[in-house]
Amino acid sequence: MIVRDLGFSLLAEGRILKIKADGYSMYPSIKPGTTIFIETLAENKILLPGEIIAWKRESGFVVHRFARSEYKGNEVFYYTRGDSCIREDEPVTRDQIAGKVIRTEDRKGRIKEGDKMITKPCNFTNRIIVRLLLFIHRSGYYLF
Numbered sequence: 001m002i003v004r005d006l007g008f009s010l011l012a013e014g015r016i017l018k019i020k021a022d023g024y025s026m027y028p029s030i031k032p033g034t035t036i037f038i039e040t041l042a043e044n045k046i047l048l049p050g051e052i053i054a055w056k057r058e059s060g061f062v063v064h065r066f067a068r069s070e071y072k073g074n075e076v077f078y079y080t081r082g083d084s085c086i087r088e089d090e091p092v093t094r095d096q097i098a099g100k101v102i103r104t105e106d107r108k109g110r111i112k113e114g115d116k117m118i119t120k121p122c123n124f125t126n127r128i129i130v131r132l133l134l135f136i137h138r139s140g141y142y143l144f
Contacts, residue, residue, distance in 0.1 A: 014040055017054075017099065019061065024130045025082030026052070026063060029112075029119065030104055036063055037103040045100070050118035052101035053080060055092045063101060064089060065121065084126035 021034045029052070030036065038054045038061075047053065047066045054061045055078075064080035067088055071077075077091035103113040 016102070021063065024134070025085055026065070027084045027126055027130050027133075029065075029083050029117070029121065030063065031106060033107045035105045036101055037105075038063075038099040039102050040099045041097055047078065047100075048118065050120060052117055053078075054098045054101060055080065055096050056098050057096075061098055062089065081123070083121035084123060084130045086123070086127060 017038045019036050021030045021036055022032055049066060049068060051066045052063060053066050054063045064082045067079045067081045069076050069078050079088045079091050081088045105111050
């Protein structure tokens with residue numbers, strides 16, 4: 001809880017936050033162990049579909065790809081989706097968006113930043129690959 005609040009505070013101060021990915025929802029773009037660099041989203045910044053953002057929830061950050069926005073009355077709702085997730089996340093509002101992922105560095109030191117991070121993932125294929133990897137991992141075999 002303290003670490004989560006510290007991360008929120010650092011971003012609010014305009015600092016770049018560096019965290020480690022620990023799940024498979026963004027596989028293969030962001031694999032477990034990848035270092036993610038997040039910066040505050042400028043107030044007037046327009047999000048582009050395919051960009052990766054971090055949004056706040058009670059347990060910390062969710063780092064998923066921005067899919068679309070929707071206007072409902074005077075409010076704008078933002079929809080995200082993990083690259084290997086079956087469906088979009090529940091919508092979030094602008095104040096729930098903690099920042100934008102500006103760079104990633106995998107465990108082998110390979111860096112992705114800028115336009116190289118914007119993609120249109122093949123969610124179905126990614127989901128099958130993740131299920132296969134998790135099955136193999138639970139079986140006691142290691143591919144990497």
